[in-house]
Amino acid sequence: MAQSALREPEGRGRGAAPAAKEYGVNTRVLHYAVLLSVAALLLVTNIDGYDLWPPDEPRFAEVAREMIQSGDFLVPRVNGEPYLEKPPLLFWAIAAASAPFGEVTSVSARLPSIIAALIALLCTYRLASRLMGARVGLWSAIVLMTNVRFAWQGRMGQIDMLLTACLSAAFLAFWRWHETPRRRWLFTFYAAIAMAVYAKGPVGILLPLMLAIAFYWHKRDRRRRLHLFWGMLGIAVAIGAWLIPARMAAATDLGATAGSLVAGNLFRQTVGRFFLGVSHA
Template structure:
């Protein structure tokens, strides 16, 4: 028993150390892409204006992205000050959490060794390392996806874990829009391939969860609609419609960078 606990501690320590070495030093890097600069500016303006409902860019409402990523960066800036480190810290911590959560998920579904190797593979994946050093949505979204799957597939399900699954889905939607629901689709595929859909058939999985999801994901949307009306609807959903109206190659590119993590 002591040896087993020592081994588990060593595994978690290895992953935590890997994350600290690979991700956190990158938070001090000075360069950023044009997209990352826009997101950083939106978060900065949120702290300056004190308006945490409507993201703004150049003083104008920014409807193209949901607010959760801006909230997280703005909170970090409020604590650590307006420095590139404050913005990138959010992504660095999300990358570290992704490794730890993936190790736990692999252990739940298969075994501890599989979980550890999966986390090590993700942590040394070149694309993951690259986006983890920039203020982009991808890594926090992957973290929320892994969290949702870990809660849904837990071998000792509880009401709190089931509600946590729906809360993670809501957070994903507040972070990046409808793609935040991807873990639910992954669960359906898993249930089909593994021949185990028992957790989906249980009433406890559905009781309260969808309501919590609508409450968390819908509250901000309702506030934006009340404040900005059709302008927000057209800005937010028009962006989504534009992505799906692009050629097939462009649409494939929209999902490729995220699905590579899976």
């Protein structure tokens, strides 16, 4: 094993966190290779050996199929009717993964979740390595990878693994921004949050925002708190770029107002799921 060395983060600014002990490049490459190989084996084996499982997989695959068939990637649809229950990221990802196959298949419907699981594993490894060293990073990723629910979701054509990957990337970018205040990490943090919202709605904002608020409140770093306002504003613009036109188009089909669709959908998928017993179907 390569000799360990204490390495300071590049461009450390005032108040930056100390670097954890990391191993050499060869060791990290070996860790990446081991993680990706074992994860791919767990996630890919027999992935085409069974049909899409209801209720979610067939429905989400159908939304992607109708997007490809109609050429309308703005409004998700099932049987030609607007499907407003979920944001579009998974449907777009399935449609993109299906392009090489020429059609939506069980493999292409699950491929986005497989890739997202690999991203989540690598982000977990990298974050734990920055905090506590590469050995802890490796074991952290192994524990995550061998978690039954994680491995299960990584093989399913559902939204949850996309959300996990986006949030993992956001947490890693946030810590790197704290270590070395470079704008690319701040941009990555907010871009990952926006992608998380495109994956599964408001929950994609709540978790990283609570993390950032609690962290900066504890650190009493007023200068860095300022970026939260501008970051949230940027996320709102990014989300509105799809949400407003999509709801306006859907409102025309359904004979409703765009505002009522947005409000109803947000309430149903957040408060409704907690308190009103909203069906998952």
